[in-house]
Amino acid sequence: MKRLVLLVPLVAFLLLTLFLYRGLFLKPEELPSALIGKPIPAFSLPAVEGQSLITDKDLLGRPALLNVWATWCVACRVEHPVLNRLAAQGVLIYGVNYKDDNAMARQWLADFLNPYRLNIQDAEGRLGFDLGVYGAPETFLLDKNGIIRHKFVGVITDQVWREQLAPLYQELQGE
């Protein structure tokens, strides 16, 4: 018993090390979304290109990615080629052009190709606010009923897609 008591500091130290080690890999800047399992908020906003209005009803029918982007967002530029590749593979991607200048957004799409099936113009950031967006890029995974099933904060790279998002997307397609 006496001997075991001597081990207490060592055990405490090992526990602390374990927690600190885990802390190295935590990403406190990625908040869990409060909207998982909830439908996309209702909206009616103009499209980035063309004159039509887009509403939440237009996003129903098939599982899709809802990607929040902007021309002022440097990381979105890194992400854009990946989205282009995914769109070419047949992944359905909707865009939310968040707090952006519409002319610049159009120019961006002309310069870097357009991976978005529909692109929502959210100049005021109202839709972004309802989605709990706090930066860009952020990407929501929607099921065919328009329910938000997953949120990814940050740049979607090929690796992120392969390891995190593709399995979820495929699962949704099977539903």
Added chain:
Amino acid sequence: MKRLIAITLLLWVSVGWAAIDTYEFSTDAERARYRVLVEELRCPKCQNQNIADSNAPIAMDLRQEIYRLIQEGQTDEQIIEYLVARYGDFVRYNPPLSFNTLLLWFGPLFLLLGGVVGVRWMVRQRQQKTDTSALPLTDAEHQRLASLLERKKHD
């Protein structure tokens, strides 16, 4: 010199107030509610700042939104609920009691209890030690003492 100090102080003051917007409130009570809310709510983008202190665009949006909701006549609870529905419990510096926050609320209490138990255990150990030294001698110890004293006398 005094003038220089005064100017420096004035510059300092203006920096301190940089993140505060100039919203117009019709009553002082509303202004006070606004101050409490922006200080109690946390900026989602920044790691540990309330939305009153932050200059992040999202913090400005949240301040704007809180101002709008106060103008609409919503209560503090409604406003907090509105923001939590979008940004989650993260935005509250005063988290609600739920399964996820049990450890947060009661963890310190458990640590305190652990400390109390530890201290009591140590105190008891020490008492036992002193108690054994104060116990009356056993028969065997009496004999040994007597023989030791006897030997001392002979020396």
